[in-house]
Amino acid sequence: MSVDADTVRKIAHLARIKLPEERVEPMKSELNNILGWVEQLGEVDTSGVEPTTAVIANSLRWREDEITDGDVQEKVLANAPKPMHGFFAVPKVIE
Amino acid sequence: MTDYRIQGETGEWEVVIGLEVHAQVTTNAKLFSGAATAFGSEPNSQVSLVDAAMPGMLPVINGEAVRQAVRTGVALNCEIHKWSRFDRKNYFYADLPQGYQISQFAHPIVGEGEIIVDPVDADPATIGIERIHLEQDAGKSIHDQSPEFSLVDLNRSGVALMEIVSKPDMRSPAEAGAYVRKLRSILRYVGSCDGNMDQGSMRADVNVSVRRPGGELGTRTECKNVNSVRFVEAVIEYEAQRQVEVLEAGGEIKQETRQFDPAQMITRPLRSKEEAHDYRYFPDPDLLPLIFDDAYIEACRATLPELPDTKRTRYVEQLEISPYNAAVLTAEQETAAYFELLLNETALKQRKEARAVGKAAANWVISDLFGALNGLGKSITESPISPSQGAELLALVADGTLSGRLAKDVFAIMLETGDDPAKIVEERGMKQVSDTGAIEAEIAKVLEANADKVAQYRGGKDKLFGFFVGQTMKATKGQANPQVVNELLRKALGG
Amino acid sequence: MSDLTNLTLAAMRDGLREKSFSAKELTQAHIAAVEGARELNAFTVETPELALAAAETADRALADGAAKPLSGIPLGIKDLFCTEGVESTAGSNILRGFTPQYESTVSANLLADGAGMLGKLNMDEFAMGSSNETSAWGNVINPWRGAKGETLVPGGSSGGSSAAVAARIVAAATGTDTGGSIRQPAAFTGITGFKPTYGRCSRWGTVAFASSLDQAGPMARDVRDCAIMLRSMAGFDPKDSTSLDLPLPDFEAALTGDIKGRRIGIPKEYTIDGIPAEIEALWSKGADMLRDAGAEIVEISLPHTKYALPTYYIIAPAEASSNLARYDGVRYGLRETPDGGNLIDMYEATRSAGFGDEVKRRIMIGTYVLSAGYYDAYYLQAQKVRTLIKQDFDRAFEQCDVILTPTAPSAAFAAGSKSDDPIAMYLNDVFCVPASLAGLPAMSVPAGADKDGLPLGLHLIGNALEEEGLFNAGYALERAAGFSAQPEKWW
Ligand SMILES: [Mg+2]
Numbered sequence A: 001m002s003v004d005a006d007t008v009r010k011i012a013h014l015a016r017i018k019l020p021e022e023r024v025e026p027m028k029s030e031l032n033n034i035l036g037w038v039e040q041l042g043e044v045d046t047s048g049v050e051p052t053t054a055v056i057a058n059s060l061r062w063r064e065d066e067i068t069d070g071d072v073q074e075k076v077l078a079n080a081p082k083p084m085h086g087f088f089a090v091p092k093v094i095e
Numbered sequence B: 001m002t003d004y005r006i007q008g009e010t011g012e013w014e015v016v017i018g019l020e021v022h023a024q025v026t027t028n029a030k031l032f033s034g035a036a037t038a039f040g041s042e043p044n045s046q047v048s049l050v051d052a053a054m055p056g057m058l059p060v061i062n063g064e065a066v067r068q069a070v071r072t073g074v075a076l077n078c079e080i081h082k083w084s085r086f087d088r089k090n091y092f093y094a095d096l097p098q099g100y101q102i103s104q105f106a107h108p109i110v111g112e113g114e115i116i117v118d119p120v121d122a123d124p125a126t127i128g129i130e131r132i133h134l135e136q137d138a139g140k141s142i143h144d145q146s147p148e149f150s151l152v153d154l155n156r157s158g159v160a161l162m163e164i165v166s167k168p169d170m171r172s173p174a175e176a177g178a179y180v181r182k183l184r185s186i187l188r189y190v191g192s193c194d195g196n197m198d199q200g201s202m203r204a205d206v207n208v209s210v211r212r213p214g215g216e217l218g219t220r221t222e223c224k225n226v227n228s229v230r231f232v233e234a235v236i237e238y239e240a241q242r243q244v245e246v247l248e249a250g251g252e253i254k255q256e257t258r259q260f261d262p263a264q265m266i267t268r269p270l271r272s273k274e275e276a277h278d279y280r281y282f283p284d285p286d287l288l289p290l291i292f293d294d295a296y297i298e299a300c301r302a303t304l305p306e307l308p309d310t311k312r313t314r315y316v317e318q319l320e321i322s323p324y325n326a327a328v329l330t331a332e333q334e335t336a337a338y339f340e341l342l343l344n345e346t347a348l349k350q351r352k353e354a355r356a357v358g359k360a361a362a363n364w365v366i367s368d369l370f371g372a373l374n375g376l377g378k379s380i381t382e383s384p385i386s387p388s389q390g391a392e393l394l395a396l397v398a399d400g401t402l403s404g405r406l407a408k409d410v411f412a413i414m415l416e417t418g419d420d421p422a423k424i425v426e427e428r429g430m431k432q433v434s435d436t437g438a439i440e441a442e443i444a445k446v447l448e449a450n451a452d453k454v455a456q457y458r459g460g461k462d463k464l465f466g467f468f469v470g471q472t473m474k475a476t477k478g479q480a481n482p483q484v485v486n487e488l489l490r491k492a493l494g495g
Numbered sequence C: 001m002s003d004l005t006n007l008t009l010a011a012m013r014d015g016l017r018e019k020s021f022s023a024k025e026l027t028q029a030h031i032a033a034v035e036g037a038r039e040l041n042a043f044t045v046e047t048p049e050l051a052l053a054a055a056e057t058a059d060r061a062l063a064d065g066a067a068k069p070l071s072g073i074p075l076g077i078k079d080l081f082c083t084e085g086v087e088s089t090a091g092s093n094i095l096r097g098f099t100p101q102y103e104s105t106v107s108a109n110l111l112a113d114g115a116g117m118l119g120k121l122n123m124d125e126f127a128m129g130s131s132n133e134t135s136a137w138g139n140v141i142n143p144w145r146g147a148k149g150e151t152l153v154p155g156g157s158s159g160g161s162s163a164a165v166a167a168r169i170v171a172a173a174t175g176t177d178t179g180g181s182i183r184q185p186a187a188f189t190g191i192t193g194f195k196p197t198y199g200r201c202s203r204w205g206t207v208a209f210a211s212s213l214d215q216a217g218p219m220a221r222d223v224r225d226c227a228i229m230l231r232s233m234a235g236f237d238p239k240d241s242t243s244l245d246l247p248l249p250d251f252e253a254a255l256t257g258d259i260k261g262r263r264i265g266i267p268k269e270y271t272i273d274g275i276p277a278e279i280e281a282l283w284s285k286g287a288d289m290l291r292d293a294g295a296e297i298v299e300i301s302l303p304h305t306k307y308a309l310p311t312y313y314i315i316a317p318a319e320a321s322s323n324l325a326r327y328d329g330v331r332y333g334l335r336e337t338p339d340g341g342n343l344i345d346m347y348e349a350t351r352s353a354g355f356g357d358e359v360k361r362r363i364m365i366g367t368y369v370l371s372a373g374y375y376d377a378y379y380l381q382a383q384k385v386r387t388l389i390k391q392d393f394d395r396a397f398e399q400c401d402v403i404l405t406p407t408a409p410s411a412a413f414a415a416g417s418k419s420d421d422p423i424a425m426y427l428n429d430v431f432c433v434p435a436s437l438a439g440l441p442a443m444s445v446p447a448g449a450d451k452d453g454l455p456l457g458l459h460l461i462g463n464a465l466e467e468e469g470l471f472n473a474g475y476a477l478e479r480a481a482g483f484s485a486q487p488e489k490w491w
């Protein structure tokens, strides 16, 4: 499988990274170079093999249903590029 | 199955409906953080650094959300998955701080099940549940506060939701409405969601398509976040009609996300969600699989209350209540709870079995109490008459202290004053008179004053009997026991 | 280089307790060393005032006989760890100016044990790199130089950490290792680096690269110093769901140097084409040293070794593409909004301006391998191969206790020499990545030098949770190798 220029544009958009047009071709060959290399994994017979979920045996711990956090509006907004009346402001979204 | 049909220009169309209901799980803290979930608060105040997706923050699951999902699954007769997993659903949106929602895509905690719904004016239907999974809610964007900016509040970000996905088994707006009502009823019985649709703790994504009756499935549209039963029904009516019109005009239905406009009762495409989505689901590497055993499921099951269907059957079979009344009494947990308190007190006071007083208690709740509450605009939890006061009233009727008519008068005074019925009867002398001597004396006076009518009656004019009853009741200020009056009158006139 | 900064962490600790010098003196010596070594570009932020404040606290504790394990020890903290009130950028422009309101568990643990922070250490952007040439703060320079005086890379991504420890400007440093980012830079700079079992160190508050692989660990002068550091860094953390709820051994106590009867596995598949003869030679020498110390050398097989690197380069970018989605200009960090731009324009401009080329490339790869239609062929297949790699190790550890391999396929190379070829760069981690995929503890110990006198490391891999045996094997190797060379001070 190799990616074409349109796929590169589509992936960049999915990843929300602006890719100037002159970067599309170079990015395409960089990606194809890497993808061509990782595709050797296709030769491995993995039938009946479970994908890794937890690399070290461990089980999911459950929290108690207690309020232990929050009420830190100042900390939450401390690094905001555009805080506004306690909110994060972003360019207007039209739904 | 209903036979709901859209009559098009080219013939009949059938509508196919599936619902994805997002129900906020009743928990104190969020699904993956310790921030509070309470409704309504200062913006970004119920937000932890985890909810705001600060760099390096990690999720830790709230066990109560797991427990409530399992209890809900058991209540909906679903398969419970002892091994499930959280996946990331990746997309960018201003109120989705992580850039992904933690959800359960490939391995949900709850699998298939079903519920039985009773639409008004149609046969009961069994609606399949496809799955229930746990996921995080997003934050909220406010678009009307500033001309230039949308404002993001993350208070809801990370709140635990159960997404309850139905199979596309519904065929009419009424069926879908009944499904949402039934689901809400069960969730409230279980206590896993408060069901407050107006506060957003329950909302439905409505999937609608149309087809020729019994034909191939059509393309569906999804209307997001519909927040009342009435609106769910309206969306379906509107969408079905719209789709039929598009198809009959030779058009095609676009698989798209739409939103409901309650002001105009129409749906329209959601611009911001128009883009083709590729969510790139993959297992969340910050979490391990969610695993529990049969004992855990059984412990969850053991905490479930009697659910509405079981309760209804018991009312019909053991209390000899009519199926209709039983359905009304069990639809909401609060009603059933009131009724059962009333029933217990009534049986106790009258030293009878519940079965012997069930029908009278049911009738009183449904006709008298509901009628009064409707008039007052109050819910049963706000009833001015307590179950034990109701039971006392019923006991006064049963032991002959009050006639049916007197009981209604006492009931009205109870509503107004909140007083106990015995006190009202005592203070106002509203006791029914069953003393034969006193009634015979009054009858004698009535017959004497109406000698001509007595003669006519004895001459064969039977229907005058009612007249004598009326006169006697009037003479006793309505307090005479009507049965006793009847008997004594018959004896006196027959003589 | 003052005498004080040239001590090992253990010697500093003992000297402080014996009142040979004060924490303040020790810290001041390091602050001077940091200031004198700015040419190395090892730090993104210097925090001498924090280090001095900790030193004062330490001196009081030392005077009261209430010293903690690291009281008075001045450390460097990799910039991947969020530090409360101190700019934390993960080497990226997208986080420039970001001041966390919280302290990562690992750095908090170190501070709680009495350590002071000299500053934040430079690193490859978001820990993506093997040469420290992708940092928004510029390249880190290896204190070692080539035979002709060339500038060399310090390895990556913990290149600021490796350079600072090697240059004797910090007593020790934290590193993080996703696919070799502690071990390879340790090898390139002649220091010791230790990556514990996945889950030993909490990931809470550490900027995520690839969550299923990321592990913090110590980088220090020698094995003992790593053992001391790890003891403070590690431990159960309820805030990290993948943290291991297990008792923490006293790693230093495990350093007996006695490895008699221990079985050292030599994986035959680690003999790869193009590896310099002197690295092969060092590897066999290492085996000989361990045999001479009483260990038994056994040949083992890790048949899926050749697939480890491609597996890693699917899984790590996939997780990274999702982990880095939060850098969107909404809540912190850089925001770029083109004139009249909407929300999507803001995202795209912010992320385009904020991320460097290597990060963008990996996000693109990760996005692609997770996208509809490709998930099974790439990501799922990679996670299955990962299972096979893990099973290889499980079987190997039935035959041996510790595995010995080279750390990297070369000594430190010249800056710029591999920047144009991502795959050549990725090959740096060929020996380190398998243990990362299997979550196993592993370490690099300086064991010799190449023909130009540049340090070379040997790599030891232990079974899960068996850090003590691994540390002790490393200790035995260190003693046998006796590597003591230091870079000549030119800065
Ligand atoms: Mg949905």
Ligand SMILES: [Zn+2]
Binding pocket: B022, B135, B163
């Ligand atoms: Zn959902």
